[in-house]
Amino acid sequence: MPPSSHTLLGHKMEDTRMPFKDALAAFKTFTANEGKPTSFLWITQDRVRVACRRIWIFRPNELSGNELAERFYESVRSSNSSIKLLGIDTFRDRYITCIEEMPSPPHHPNQLYMSLFKSNPFRICSTSNRFLWILLNTMHSRSRRDRLICESISLNRTIKNAE
Numbered sequence: 001m002p003p004s005s006h007t008l009l010g011h012k013m014e015d016t017r018m019p020f021k022d023a024l025a026a027f028k029t030f031t032a033n034e035g036k037p038t039s040f041l042w043i044t045q046d047r048v049r050v051a052c053r054r055i056w057i058f059r060p061n062e063l064s065g066n067e068l069a070e071r072f073y074e075s076v077r078s079s080n081s082s083i084k085l086l087g088i089d090t091f092r093d094r095y096i097t098c099i100e101e102m103p104s105p106p107h108h109p110n111q112l113y114m115s116l117f118k119s120n121p122f123r124i125c126s127t128s129n130r131f132l133w134i135l136l137n138t139m140h141s142r143s144r145r146d147r148l149i150c151e152s153i154s155l156n157r158t159i160k161n162a163e
Contacts, residue, residue: 013108013109013110013111014110015110015111016110016111016112017077017082017083017110017111017112018112019074019077020066020069020070020073020074020077021070023073023083023085023112024066024070026114027085027087027097027114030114030116031087031095031116034116036087036090036095036116037090037093037094037095038095039093039094039095040066040069040094040095040096040097041057041060041063041091041094041095041096041097042063042065042066042068042069042097042098042099042159043057043063043088043096043097043098043158043159044063044068044158044159045158045159047059047060047063048158049133049136049137049139050122050146050147050149050150051136051139051146052139052146053122053123053143053145053146053149054122054123054124054125055088055122055123055124055125055149055153056125056126056127056133056136057091057096057124057125057126057127058126058127058128058133059126059127059128060091060092060126068159069097069099069159072099072101072159073099076099076101079101079103080104080109080110081101081102081103081104081107081109081110082101082102082104082107082108082109082110082111082112082113083099083100083101083102083111083112083113084099084100084102084112084113084114084115084154085097085099085112085113085114085115086098086099086100086114086115086116086117086153086154087115087116087117088117088120088124088153089117089120089122089124091124091126096124098153098154098158098159099158099159100154100158117153120153122149122153
């Protein structure tokens, strides 16, 4: 996809969204420079819940590779939305990461952003227990605090389940 430009309030803006492989390499450099792991755990909406002031990940050991992340990234890149690669926290030996689609408007069109939480004030938990996961789904974002956590780290806009 060739770079394009758009005009926003009379200013010409270049498309800074590079292909996923290039964006991934740049993000790895960015995270390494900040002392964070460069092995990523790409979270998906169907595997993350916020409940009881905690971020729960269902069977994180099953989340591997970049395929879903790449598909979602490239689908967003085919629109005029901006994209944010967001690092949340270290979990075991991997860095919890998500991709946020930032629709235009209200955001600037066709931009690539990278952001890391300096410190995550939320507790990360994992479970393999299907009964607990079902319970978490019924509690999902009921409290105002849990909804604020979800919104503050873009968990409502993480990689969509591409299957």
